[in-house]
Amino acid sequence: MLQNVKFTNDVVQALSIILGALQPSSVLVLVDDNTRLHVLPHLKQAIGDATVICIPAGEQYKSLETVTKVWNEMIAAGATRQSVMVNLGGGTVTDLGGFVASTFKRGIRFINIPTTILGAVDAGVGGKTGIDFSGFKNEIGVFRNAESVIISSCFFNTLPIEEIKSGFAEMLKHGMLNSHDEFSRLIGTDLVKNDWINSLDIIENSVKTKQSIVTADPMEQGLRRALNLGHTVGHALESLSLKRGKPVTHGHAVACGLVTEAVLSHMTLKFPSEDLHLLATFVRDHYGAINITCKDYPSLLQFMHHDKKSRSGEINCTLLRQCGDFVIDNVVSDNEMQTALDIYRDLMGI
Amino acid sequence: MLQNVKFTNDVVQALSIILGALQPSSVLVLVDDNTRLHVLPHLKQAIGDATVICIPAGEQYKSLETVTKVWNEMIAAGATRQSVMVNLGGGTVTDLGGFVASTFKRGIRFINIPTTILGAVDAGVGGKTGIDFSGFKNEIGVFRNAESVIISSCFFNTLPIEEIKSGFAEMLKHGMLNSHDEFSRLIGTDLVKNDWINSLDIIENSVKTKQSIVTADPMEQGLRRALNLGHTVGHALESLSLKRGKPVTHGHAVACGLVTEAVLSHMTLKFPSEDLHLLATFVRDHYGAINITCKDYPSLLQFMHHDKKSRSGEINCTLLRQCGDFVIDNVVSDNEMQTALDIYRDLMGI
Known part of the structure; x- marks a missing residue:
């Protein structure tokens, strides 16, 4: 199944259109300390009064402990099966957020918006979700596609080299x-x-190479x-x-x-x-x-x-x-x- | 997708045939205190030297804590993506075991052998897996079909009323x-x-009613x-x-x-x-x-x-x-x- 991936530097418009079509009962946005500060403010127009759930930045937090915390915050926010989760961050956020969404009430829909190059060309597409467990990377997880992935290069100029x-x-x-x-x-x-603003096309080529392989062997x-x-x-x-x-x-x-x-x-x-x-x-x-x-x-x-x-x-x-x-x-x-x-x-x- | 369900009172033969066809790298059998004592010994011929993982009996153990324990035992047993898990028990065992298997290394194959009527006509078929969380029943889980389900009424005469x-x-x-x-x-x-030994047909009718609905809407x-x-x-x-x-x-x-x-x-x-x-x-x-x-x-x-x-x-x-x-x-x-x-x-x- 080819995943729905939108390549654009107008993330607000893309997200608004996607959320409009999905008609969720509520929207949850998963961010980490970095994307909460630097990216979230720019998307306010698209996400409105969504519930924001923040996890600490860093792969060491891609853990069952963090998952438990996020599940609890979703319950506290009254999330239902018709809710949609927006994962806004690098690979840790999209991997963990995808797993959390895939297992909450046996699976709610989620959208990935990778904010790092690694997240865009690797973790954000392809349906692999997961967390590290007992010292092993990605030991626990499921295969499940995001409802949509928005790939943008507009976040990359400010990334550390x-x-x-x-x-x-x-x-x-x-x-x-x-x-x-x-x-x-x-x-x-x-x-x-x-x-990077002008390099969306090489990002797109890269993602499409991955997609063509993943689609043939999900x-x-x-x-x-x-x-x-x-x-x-x-x-x-x-x-x-x-x-x-x-x-x-x-x-x-x-x-x-x-x-x-x-x-x-x-x-x-x-x-x-x-x-x-x-x-x-x-x-x-x-x-x-x-x-x-x-x-x-x-x-x-x-x-x-x-x-x-x-x-x-x-x-x-x-x-x-x-x-x-x-x-x-x-x-x-x-x-x-x-x-x-x-x-x-x-x-x-x- | 119609799930592969075998109705039989010869469970040993059915399980031997299914495991023979799946060619797993190893077999893990999930039991609870009851089925370990009363059912497992009868299946020795089919499961050989499989790793047995035992959880306490009772819905209160259908928890993330138990899941964590089972994941760790699977890692300790060297389970791989080609391993197969056999869930031998009532709804708690098949629900939890299905979830554990579906999330271990992003999903390994599993077989359900329900040993209670509730497990047979409800939990064991239909692809719902899950655990209770934060006071809510089946709050965390995924939809994933067992590779096969063996439905037998031979366990039911000894069940408590x-x-x-x-x-x-x-x-x-x-x-x-x-x-x-x-x-x-x-x-x-x-x-x-x-x-109940002579009632496999009403069990079968019941399962088939469920299946006809589930198949139309997995x-x-x-x-x-x-x-x-x-x-x-x-x-x-x-x-x-x-x-x-x-x-x-x-x-x-x-x-x-x-x-x-x-x-x-x-x-x-x-x-x-x-x-x-x-x-x-x-x-x-x-x-x-x-x-x-x-x-x-x-x-x-x-x-x-x-x-x-x-x-x-x-x-x-x-x-x-x-x-x-x-x-x-x-x-x-x-x-x-x-x-x-x-x-x-x-x-x-x-």
Whole structure:
């Protein structure tokens, strides 16, 4: 089922039209501390006297405790099955808000308005909702589509540069899955100077790449694993950094994961050397390396063997023949991975 | 989507065949203290070395706390997305187990084996899962069908009579929704002496009445509200009894709810007086009245206005022109409801 996604920088008008059509008995708006201050005031005209529910900002609050608090506030606000929830925020707000709405009275309708690039191109569309539980990311959740998603780039110019980079890594991934043209266009972007108001089209292309994959495989039975490109190595780098007490952003880890998996793609599927070098240069210049030595390899391999997407403990990667031509479910040996990590270090100058 | 329901008194064979077809990575069996002792041992041949997760028996444990405990036990058992959960018990086990399975890693497959009449004819089929929350019944949950449901009457002869009565109230509801013949057959049943092993056919009729309605409206957008017959008043009586610290069974509340809503049906849709009196006599003789006085009306009305099925706070009932001819979405005024409650008290001799 293709999700209803509206691309626009006139969010007030889009939201007014959508809410008008849904005719909810009441509207609940879920925000975090940041979006309550910086985004909510601009949407007053569309949401009127909706009940605003605020959660603390930060992934550490994507928890059952927060969910319980939000359910209770919904009850206190007299929400019914005909109520509509508007999730206004980054991935934490849309993931948690989608789960809360999907389980309240066995499911009420919800609208996602992602306010970060990562939220727009990744979490906000695709029907994955969830929370972290017992130390595992997204361990509890359901698949359920938002009634509508409003994608706008008007929130992005004021994002911290680290947040922009984090989201852009997922765009880079989508670009590589989509086509060589899209890949070239993205690595021509200057992340520091880019004017996002005028970049709604590249956001739209990115979301549509994700949608076309998700629509073909909503429950993650197969094809959807394409979206794991860069993430087998990326998750391992993210976990290693966390273990060292020097956490990196998800996007930074994914960017370095994309480089390493492009190396693997080159080694096993003849992914063009030229594109590999273009990618590595872009990532080195915009993100910098995540520093690893060969002493870190055993830890990294262990994380990869225990990845959620792994089946029977093998290292599983999505790889590319070239941009736009991906192959899911490649089993990678420990030796191949170590070689790829060696080359990643060379390419990144560490 | 018609749910896969198997009617049989050979549960071991049915379960073996279903599990064989699903090829799960592991099997988790959810039981309560009762079914662990009395039912689980008989199914050993079908479930082998499955992980058994036991929750305390009783609706008061249909809570988020229990859900959290079960999620943690699933993680400890190494459950994956390819695992299958078997819910073996009454409505509490199948409701809670269905919710737990539907939300674990965004949903794993589950099989329901209801061991009570109420579980068989009501909770076990139809895709409603959920838990009680913050004092409200089934406030949190999702719609999701079990992969298969095995309906057997072989567990029912050893049920306590109160439990039999509780389930029979839902059968009575289905009979009234289905036809006058079915209604007549049911009120001719002697609940104390009935041999349930030989009654799989009336269980099957009851389940099929429910299924035909649910299949036409899986998400409760309209027609499915027919199944709410007796429940607007029933839920209010149940909540009131709970509040008083003298809880009654769900079926007892529904039986009294059916009488009150048959009164309303007579008042507004000319439901035959004769059937109303037959029903009231059956309920009075087999269940007895739930005692209320006019001092309880404000509480009862408040519960009804806050019922999950209510839209914009109105009292909403499914009513009958006659058995087999129902009308959903009747808005009932406070005055009409008070009159109906007066007549309920008369009919029940309180």
